[in-house]
Amino acid sequence: MGRPREFDVEKVLAAAGDIFWARGYEATSTRALTERTGLTPASLYNAFGDKRGFYLRALRYYLDQTLRERITRLESSLSPGRAIATFFREIIARSLADPKHRGCMLMNTAIEVTPEDPEMQRIVADETVVIERFFHRCAVAAQKNGEIPRSEPAEDIARMLLALLVGLRVLARVRPDAKLLNGLVRPTLAMLGLSLPRGKGS
Amino acid sequence: MGRPREFDVEKVLAAAGDIFWARGYEATSTRALTERTGLTPASLYNAFGDKRGFYLRALRYYLDQTLRERITRLESSLSPGRAIATFFREIIARSLADPKHRGCMLMNTAIEVTPEDPEMQRIVADETVVIERFFHRCAVAAQKNGEIPRSEPAEDIARMLLALLVGLRVLARVRPDAKLLNGLVRPTLAMLGLSLPRGKGS
DNA sequence: TCGCATGTAGATCGATCGATCTAGAAACGC
DNA sequence: GCGTTTCTAGATCGATCGATCTACATGCGA
Numbered sequence: 509m510g511r512p513r514e515f516d517v518e519k520v521l522a523a524a525g526d527i528f529w530a531r532g533y534e535a536t537s538t539r540a541l542t543e544r545t546g547l548t549p550a551s552l553y554n555a556f557g558d559k560r561g562f563y564l565r566a567l568r569y570y571l572d573q574t575l576r577e578r579i580t581r582l583e584s585s586l587s588p589g590r591a592i593a594t595f596f597r598e599i600i601a602r603s604l605a606d607p608k609h610r611g612c613m614l615m616n617t618a619i620e621v622t623p624e625d626p627e628m629q630r631i632v633a634d635e636t637v638v639i640e641r642f643f644h645r646c647a648v649a650a651q652k653n654g655e656i657p658r659s660e661p662a663e664d665i666a667r668m669l670l671a672l673l674v675g676l677r678v679l680a681r682v683r684p685d686a687k688l689l690n691g692l693v694r695p696t697l698a699m700l701g702l703s704l705p706r707g708k709g710s
Numbered sequence: 711m712g713r714p715r716e717f718d719v720e721k722v723l724a725a726a727g728d729i730f731w732a733r734g735y736e737a738t739s740t741r742a743l744t745e746r747t748g749l750t751p752a753s754l755y756n757a758f759g760d761k762r763g764f765y766l767r768a769l770r771y772y773l774d775q776t777l778r779e780r781i782t783r784l785e786s787s788l789s790p791g792r793a794i795a796t797f798f799r800e801i802i803a804r805s806l807a808d809p810k811h812r813g814c815m816l817m818n819t820a821i822e823v824t825p826e827d828p829e830m831q832r833i834v835a836d837e838t839v840v841i842e843r844f845f846h847r848c849a850v851a852a853q854k855n856g857e858i859p860r861s862e863p864a865e866d867i868a869r870m871l872l873a874l875l876v877g878l879r880v881l882a883r884v885r886p887d888a889k890l891l892n893g894l895v896r897p898t899l900a901m902l903g904l905s906l907p908r909g910k911g912s
Numbered sequence: 913t914c915g916c917a918t919g920t921a922g923a924t925c926g927a928t929c930g931a932t933c934t935a936g937a938a939a940c941g942c
Numbered sequence: 943g944c945g946t947t948t949c950t951a952g953a954t955c956g957a958t959c960g961a962t963c964t965a966c967a968t969g970c971g972a
Contacts (some may be wrong), residue, residue, distance in 0.1 A: 512939070514949070531824050534736035538930055548951055549931075559930065608825060618884045619821035622733050623810060633884045660897040667894035671877030678876050682820045682835045692869035695862040699901040714969070716919070740960055750921055751961075761960065 513555070518569070520545045520555075525566040529613040532620050533563050564628070570613045571635060574602075579642045588646040589655030592669065593702045599673065600689045600704075603680035611681030615674055636670060643669040656700040665700070672696055719757070720771070722747045727768040731815040734822050735765050766830070772815045773837060776804075781844045790848040791857030794871065795904045801875065802891045802906075805882035813883030817876055838872060845871040858902040867902070874898055 523545045528536055538559055542549055556562040578598060582591040603611070610616070618632045644666035650656040656665070672693065680689060690704065697703055725747045730738050740761055744751055758764040780800060784793040805813070812818070820834045846868035852858040858867070874895065882891060892906065899905055 512949080514938095532736070532822055534734070535822075535824060537928075539928085550933090550952085551950060553931065554949075611821070615880060616821050618880055619813070619818050620734055620737075621884070622737060629884055636881065636885060660900060664893040664897045667890055668874070668897040671874055671881060671894040672870070674877035674880050675873030675875065676877075678817060678820055678880055679838065679873060682823070682831055683838060688869055691866040692873040695866045695870045696898065696901075698862060699898075714919080716968090739958075741958085752922085752963090753920060755961065756919075 515545075515547060515551070517555070520547060521566050521569040522573075524562060525570045525613065528563055528566050529570065529610045529616065530608050532616060533560075534620065560628075564631070567613060567617060567631075575614065575635070575639070579638075583642065583645070587655060588649035588653070589700075589702050590705065592643065592646050592650070592700070593697055593705055596673070596676070596693045596697070597704050599676060600680075600686075600693065603677065603689060604684060604686055606684075609681055609684045612677035615677045616681075619678075636674075639673065640666050640670045650700075656702065668696065715757070717747075717749060717753070722749060722757075723768050723771040724775075726764060727772045727815065730765055730768050731772065731812045731818065732810050734818060735762075736822065762830075766833070769815060769819060769833075777816065777837070777841070781840075785844065785847070789857060790851035790855070791902075791904050792907065794845065794848045794852070794902070795899055795907055798875070798878070798895045798899070799906050801878060802882075802888075802895065805879065805891060806886060806888055808886075811883055811886045814879035817879045818883075820876075821880075838876075841875065842868050842872045852902075858904065870898065 524541055527540055527544050531540075538549060538552070541559075541562070542552060545552070547555075552562060556565055578595065582594055582598075586594055603609075614632060614635055617628070618636070621628045621632060623629070644662055647656065647662035647665040647669075651658050651662055676689060676692060679692070693704060726743055729742055729746050733742075740751060740754070743761075743764070744754060747754070749757075754764060758767055780797065784796055784800075788796055805811075816834060816837055819830070820838070823830045823834060825831070846864055849858065849864035849867040849871075853860045853864055878891060878894060881894070895906060
């Protein structure tokens with residue numbers, strides 16, 4: 509089977525994700541990637557195909573490590589209403605804790621992807637659907653158990669929460685201010701009969 | 711004073727803005743700009759300095775033509791509550807009417823700007839403050855005249871509406887779907903006692 | 913009418929881009 | 943131990959980047 513890889517794929521994806529996350533796809537050169545990861549161009553291209561494939565892998569790794577992890581953890585351990593509120597609390601804490609103010613890699617990708625790359629566009633769109641479905645499941649269950657009112661359909665509540673999340677993550681990049689981020693979430697949760705829980709976020 | 715310009719600066723800014731808006735800063739080459747505007751590199755660099763300065767001018771032109779125009783128009787002709795609702799209706803209509811699904815040039819800039827360019831970051835941040843202040847003025851006035859409830863402070867309502875707008879504009883880029891965009895605005899407006907007015911947007 | 917500042921046209925600059933090539937090292941199956 | 947395969951190292955490819963240069967055209971002030 510030949511010589512095995514010497515580097516840790518996950519570590520490389522995390523390192524590459526860091527720089528892709530902060531600077532975006534176009535502004536990140538393959539030189540910067542080799543320097544940051546410590547790998548040679550040959551190793552990178554051999555392992556990940558090309559720059560675009562490398563970005564896709566790094567994005568997927570990011571999503572698995574942060575977004576999907578958070579959804580499954582909160583959904584399995586909290587009531588639907590508290591899952592929604594805690595989701596936002598964690599995102600706010602995470603956004604404020606990042607000294608580089610990178611926002612969310614998924615949203616950054618959503619903006620940067622051009623119409624010439626429909627595949628990447630679909631990947632991003634599908635991932636927002638995953639988030640929307642999480643909110644929808646929570647909204648349905650929370651309306652059932654009385655945590656949030658039934659005045660609005662769960663579908664629209666999920667859409668609203670998705671938009672709020674996107675706005676939060678994008679604003680966190682240009683205005684990483686605790687008053688702004690907390691304040692923007694508070695009225696929506698309050699109107700749903702929820703509130704931001706205390707405690708530090710993950 | 712020498713030979714005058716042969717081209718229309720506003721037309722050039724509009725044309726350049728089109729491509730910057732759709733593809734972003736990094737992915738737009740100076741070649742594409744010269745081809746799209748019909749100007750030679752010398753004319754562009756002579757008139758606008760460099761690529762970054764050109765982008766800044768195009769962005770400012772875009773903001774003056776769309777965002778600031780809309781704010782002053784709605785604020786001077788409608789009640790504060792209806793100004794908020796109509797603002798969102800127009801944005802939704804505009805987002806859906808754009809066949810290229812470019813979203814909002816300001817939000818696109820907010821995402822693409824790197825930490826290495828604090829000046830551009832500040833320009834974007836300041837512009838979001840302009841929007842937030844518009845919402846804040848509307849919220850204060852609407853709470854005063856009873857159009858929206860006083861259960862939440864106007865500051866937070868403005869922050870929430872800003873985040874909703876950002877989310878709406880970003881999602882419009884990857885998922886330009888009428889059900890999503892209308893649905894995401896509806897619950898928030900409903901909770902404020904407002905609703906999306908009828909009629910086509912601008 | 914003429915000097916000249918400023919325009920336009922288009923070739924072309926060095927730098928850097930993403931990607932590949934050659935060379936050699938290392939670990940697997942046998 | 944040997945052949946094979948896949949790895950790493952680092953130079954380097956052609957293309958394209960943002961930006962500039964030379965050459966020339968044009969219209970204003972006097």
